[in-house]
Amino acid sequence: MTAHETDKYVYDFAEGNKDLKDLLGGKGANLAEMTNLGLPVPPGFTITTCACQAYLATGREPDGLAGQIEAHLEALERAMGRRLGDPQDPLLVSVRSGARFSMPGMMETVLNVGLNDRSVVGLSDQAGQNDRFAWDSYRRLIQMFGKTVCEVPGEEFEHALDEAKRAKGTHDDLDLDADDLRGLVETYKKIFAKHTGREFPQEPREQLDLAIRAVFESWNAERAILYRRQERIPADLGTAVNVVAMVFGNLGPDSGTGVAFTRDPGSGAQGIYGDYLANAQGEDVVAGIRNTVPLQELERLDKTSYDQLLDIMARLEGHYQDLCDIEFTIERGKLWMLQTRVGKRTAAAAFVIAGQLVDEGLIDLDEALHRVNGAQLAQLMFPRFQLDHEFEAVAQGIGASPGAASGAVVFTSARAVELAAEGKSVILVRRETNPDDLNGMIAAQGILTSRGGKTSHAAVVARGMGKTCVSGADGIEVNVPAKRFTVGGHTVSEGDVVSIDGTTGKVYLGEVPVTPSEVVQYFEGTLDPERTDDALVRAVHRIMTHADARRRLAVRTNADTGADAARARRFGAEGIGLCRTEHMFLGDRRELVERLILAATDAERTDALAALLPLQRQDFVEIFREMAGLPVTVRLIDPPLHEFLPPLEQLAVNVAVAQERGEDVAKEEALLAAVRRMHEENPMLGLRGVRLGLVIPGLFAMQVRAIAEAAVAVTRDGGTACPEIMVPLVGAVQELETVRAEAEKIIAEVVGDSGVEVLIGTMIEVPRAALTAGQIAEAAQFFSFGTNDLTQMGWGFSRDDVEGAFFWRYLELGIFGISPFESIDRDGVGRLIRIAAEEGRAARPGLKLGVCGEHGGDPDSVHFFHEVGLDYVSCSPFRVPVARLEAGRAAIETTGSDSR
Ligand code: ADP
Ligand code: MG
Ligand code: MG
Numbered sequence: 001m002t003a004h005e006t007d008k009y010v011y012d013f014a015e016g017n018k019d020l021k022d023l024l025g026g027k028g029a030n031l032a033e034m035t036n037l038g039l040p041v042p043p044g045f046t047i048t049t050c051a052c053q054a055y056l057a058t059g060r061e062p063d064g065l066a067g068q069i070e071a072h073l074e075a076l077e078r079a080m081g082r083r084l085g086d087p088q089d090p091l092l093v094s095v096r097s098g099a100r101f102s103m104p105g106m107m108e109t110v111l112n113v114g115l116n117d118r119s120v121v122g123l124s125d126q127a128g129q130n131d132r133f134a135w136d137s138y139r140r141l142i143q144m145f146g147k148t149v150c151e152v153p154g155e156e157f158e159h160a161l162d163e164a165k166r167a168k169g170t171h172d173d174l175d176l177d178a179d180d181l182r183g184l185v186e187t188y189k190k191i192f193a194k195h196t197g198r199e200f201p202q203e204p205r206e207q208l209d210l211a212i213r214a215v216f217e218s219w220n221a222e223r224a225i226l227y228r229r230q231e232r233i234p235a236d237l238g239t240a241v242n243v244v245a246m247v248f249g250n251l252g253p254d255s256g257t258g259v260a261f262t263r264d265p266g267s268g269a270q271g272i273y274g275d276y277l278a279n280a281q282g283e284d285v286v287a288g289i290r291n292t293v294p295l296q297e298l299e300r301l302d303k304t305s306y307d308q309l310l311d312i313m314a315r316l317e318g319h320y321q322d323l324c325d326i327e328f329t330i331e332r333g334k335l336w337m338l339q340t341r342v343g344k345r346t347a348a349a350a351f352v353i354a355g356q357l358v359d360e361g362l363i364d365l366d367e368a369l370h371r372v373n374g375a376q377l378a379q380l381m382f383p384r385f386q387l388d389h390e391f392e393a394v395a396q397g398i399g400a401s402p403g404a405a406s407g408a409v410v411f412t413s414a415r416a417v418e419l420a421a422e423g424k425s426v427i428l429v430r431r432e433t434n435p436d437d438l439n440g441m442i443a444a445q446g447i448l449t450s451r452g453g454k455t456s457h458a459a460v461v462a463r464g465m466g467k468t469c470v471s472g473a474d475g476i477e478v479n480v481p482a483k484r485f486t487v488g489g490h491t492v493s494e495g496d497v498v499s500i501d502g503t504t505g506k507v508y509l510g511e512v513p514v515t516p517s518e519v520v521q522y523f524e525g526t527l528d529p530e531r532t533d534d535a536l537v538r539a540v541h542r543i544m545t546h547a548d549a550r551r552r553l554a555v556r557t558n559a560d561t562g563a564d565a566a567r568a569r570r571f572g573a574e575g576i577g578l579c580r581t582e583h584m585f586l587g588d589r590r591e592l593v594e595r596l597i598l599a600a601t602d603a604e605r606t607d608a609l610a611a612l613l614p615l616q617r618q619d620f621v622e623i624f625r626e627m628a629g630l631p632v633t634v635r636l637i638d639p640p641l642h643e644f645l646p647p648l649e650q651l652a653v654n655v656a657v658a659q660e661r662g663e664d665v666a667k668e669e670a671l672l673a674a675v676r677r678m679h680e681e682n683p684m685l686g687l688r689g690v691r692l693g694l695v696i697p698g699l700f701a702m703q704v705r706a707i708a709e710a711a712v713a714v715t716r717d718g719g720t721a722c723p724e725i726m727v728p729l730v731g732a733v734q735e736l737e738t739v740r741a742e743a744e745k746i747i748a749e750v751v752g753d754s755g756v757e758v759l760i761g762t763m764i765e766v767p768r769a770a771l772t773a774g775q776i777a778e779a780a781q782f783f784s785f786g787t788n789d790l791t792q793m794g795w796g797f798s799r800d801d802v803e804g805a806f807f808w809r810y811l812e813l814g815i816f817g818i819s820p821f822e823s824i825d826r827d828g829v830g831r832l833i834r835i836a837a838e839e840g841r842a843a844r845p846g847l848k849l850g851v852c853g854e855h856g857g858d859p860d861s862v863h864f865f866h867e868v869g870l871d872y873v874s875c876s877p878f879r880v881p882v883a884r885l886e887a888g889r890a891a892i893e894t895t896g897s898d899s900r
Contacts, residue, residue: 010051028240034316056217111281145200257282407445416439562626737779826864
């Protein structure tokens with residue numbers, strides 16, 4: 001941004017309004033709004049974020065700024081009938097930061113600017129010879145100015161204050177009298193001089209200019225930068241600066257300062273919530289210096305101000321049509337409003353308040369939907385630990401998949417399955433998990449690993465399943481053969497109970513009691529929203545119903561089992577967008593897979609496939625039944641086959657041990673040879689997906705047959721099955737054509753005149769497929785974007801390797817604000833999706849487009865998929881409500897959301 005002499009950098013409060021947040025910051029815009037509402041706001045003016053941007057870009061105040069400040073200061077002096085620096089009757093001001101987005105505690109405020117050795121006396125005179133007040137104000141100025149503007153360590157002032165109190169034998173700063181405070185000012189000045197090499201500035205205008213500059217610079221303080229990165233607030237916005245005439249809450253017992261909310265920001269309950277502190281200034285009320293009283297007490301202390309405050313709060317709610325928080329000060333019985341904004345709230349309060357405001361006629365349901373979000377809904381769906389007892393965490397890992405889970409520790413997938421079958425809850429503990437652990441992960445209540453981050457196998461799979469997971473708890477030493485782990489002097493053996501918190505990453509010994517979420521009970525259908533008096537459930541129900549009515553995107557689920565499919569349907573899924581067939585090759589079917597891989601002849605292979613066929617068919621029958629009439633997209637086998645064999649090291653050991661004992665090792669040796677033969681340097685880019693189907697005769701054919709036969713069986717039983725066969729990892733239309741030709745023959749033969757219709761489509765997950773989508777669409781009846789692989793191959797990131805290695809650095813540098821595996825990279829991977837959607841539909845109008853993969857349940861990504869015009873998203877059962885909500889929000893949002 002370039003600065004011009006004519007640019008307007010300073011706005012009087014009367015010139016602004018609440019919609020000018022970009023220019024005036026949130027605080028300034030809302031101070032202006034309150035001024036224009038006729039509320040009692042001390043006069044003042046706002047220096048714009050543009051001035052800040054110009055200052056930060058060039059290192060000096062833009063031309064024209066000084067003059068405009070001068071002019072507005074003069075106007076302020078006229079309005080107040082006082083002059084800055086007047087020794088008899090000084091005007092004092094506060095200099096307050098205030099950016100577009102609230103960044104609590106991140107930036108700076110200086111109060112009482114304008115005081116000096118001379119005007120402190122005038123201030124006392126004006127306050128009716130109130131020396132104590134005047135010196136208290138002065139010492140506060142030096143303290144805040146020193147710390148904020150001149151980087152004097154704040155503790156030095158605090159120590160001096162503590163020292164003064166100790167000398168007086170008190171803990172309460174109110175017991176310090178004028179003389180004590182005068183002495184403290186002397187001490188503060190020495191501290192100031194020692195650290196800055198100069199005297200505390202006596203010239204009020206210099207104080208003001210330095211304070212303004214310090215607020216500008218606080219935008220780039222380290223903690224502010226970190227906070228912005230975390231909250232994804234753009235780095236170039238800058239802060240506005242508000243210069244406000246001081247009013248005084250520290251003038252005696254009939255003065256004070258407070259903060260309040262117009263409703264309970266925790267639960268959303270109606271009624272005011274706040275704290276008040278008599279005879280105090282500024283941050284005292286939140287700093288915990290003295291004990292505040294509940295705001296209701298003010299009614300007793302100063303009924304007139306209290307009633308006026310309630311009145312103003314009601315007006316603000318009506319005006320902002322939302323929960324507001326406010327900061328106010330009472331100066332000798334006169335109420336002043338110092339800040340308001342639409343207040344932050346918990347996830348539960350967000351839903352409850354949105355519902356209330358609809359009831360109160362302040363907003364409509366679209367607006368209510370706009371005001372909640374999927375991240376909040378997701379939070380409300382996790383069970384929670386009740387930590388009111390004395391539970392202490394024994395290890396700290398990464399909160400990889402939120403939730404609260406307790407159970408008996410197990411170290412193998414098999415044991416997890418066994419104990420779960422006995423009805424026990426178990427926590428699967430592994431150093432790290434691999435695809436082999438899938439059954440164990442499904443059976444377990446939670447997963448705990450000692451290695452790996454947020455994108456480790458455990459984390460990703462657990463999130464996909466909505467299962468609690470703590471990963472990378474490196475304080476834990478896992479010993480699988482000995483069936484135990486050790487942590488900080490404790491030994492935990494198989495069967496011992498632990499509790500893990502997937503939100504905080506904490507691990508506890510023993511069973512921490514858990515409270516189930518009412519919202520999940522509602523989605524499960526066990527809590528009737530019409531009957532309950534739970535305000536949250538009623539609000540969620542109402543808003544979800546509206547989201548469903550509004551959304552254009554359908555929401556399907558990723559489910560591999562009948563049980564998952566059933567749950568997802570209760571959660572509102574309208575079909576299955578991804579049914580993985582891999583797990584159907586695990587467990588006791590592994591032996592058949594081994595036979596398949598080791599088959600030396602066509603006959604042996606055909607036998608193995610024939611044995612797998614009925615098992616697969618039964619899996620599909622269950623899923624089709626569960627999804628009666630809804631589409632079910634089945635992905636043909638995707639991962640490399642050797643993933644279904646034991647790991648190389650384990651096989652090598654087995655063979656060696658067996659040989660030692662003189663046992664027959666022919667089979668193990670054959671397996672070992674196969675594993676060696678199939679070893680790949682880059683399995684992610686190796687023999688997997690469609691490539692496998694083209695190389696292993698009969699494999700895809702068996703799966704296609706199982707799907708078609710299952711569909712026919714279900715239909716013959718009076719059900720309806722709508723299978724959609726999806727070919728993974730296609731990069732060229734020829735691959736798909738080859739698979740399709742074979743599949744169509746089988747389907748025609750199996751389906752006959754049963755009326756079953758089977759679609760054949762492809763995943764778009766290889767960049768080449770996206771770029772040749774026009775060709776591929778000729779052979780595909782639908783596309784499903786596999787955004788995990790598309791991200792992996794689009795960026796060239798090996799998903800399982802990158803996070804631990806360097807994602808932290810990328811996040812730190814801001815190369816991306818969030819992992820592209822969590823939220824879709826709109827510019828790059830998103831562009832591939834756009835191209836494929838457009839060119840696919842151009843070649844085949846009405847081509848059905850969907851997405852599967854974790855992004856399908858990510859709020860931001862759902863909005864993107866809506867924009868691109870996909871037909872549906874598919875996500876894990878637990879994310880289905882989140883996707884429904886966000887799809888509804890995407891449909892009503894024509895302008896950008898402002899939920900921060
Ligand atoms: P933050 O952004 O951290 O909330 P503020 O700029 O709101 O900082 O200032 C903190 C507190 O200082 C306010 O809540 C108010 O109590 C006090 N304060 C600020 N300006 C004035 C003023 N002009 N008169 C009296 N108190 C003020
Ligand atoms: Mg404030
Ligand atoms: Mg894939």
